[in-house]
Amino acid sequence: xxxxxxxxxxxxxxxxxxxxxxxxxxxxxxxxxxxxxxxxxxxxxxxxxxxxxxxxxxxxxxxxxxxxxxxxxxxxxxxxxxxxxxxxxxxx
Numbered sequence: 001x002x003x004x005x006x007x008x009x010x011x012x013x014x015x016x017x018x019x020x021x022x023x024x025x026x027x028x029x030x031x032x033x034x035x036x037x038x039x040x041x042x043x044x045x046x047x048x049x050x051x052x053x054x055x056x057x058x059x060x061x062x063x064x065x066x067x068x069x070x071x072x073x074x075x076x077x078x079x080x081x082x083x084x085x086x087x088x089x090x091x092x
Contacts, residue, residue, distance in 0.1 A: 059066070071078060 067080070
């Protein structure tokens with residue numbers, strides 16, 4: 001007999017919980033959006049001079065230029081040709 005009442009009580013409680021969680025869910029989403037607006041610019045500000053710029057400087061010091069600095073007016077296209085990668089056609 002006790003199990004019957006316990007089960008009905010749990011069912012009733014399950015219906016009430018989502019209504020109670022709505023304000024907390026809304027606050028949690030707002031907190032995430034606020035943190036995104038604050039943390040993202042800070043991380044990107046530190047990332048560029050800390051990682052991206054040194055890699056570019058090292059590439060420049062090493063003489064590697066992934067793109068030419070000037071365009072060739074006589075060229076038909078500005079695309080860089082690359083060697084085919086992957087398995088050869090005999091592999092299939």
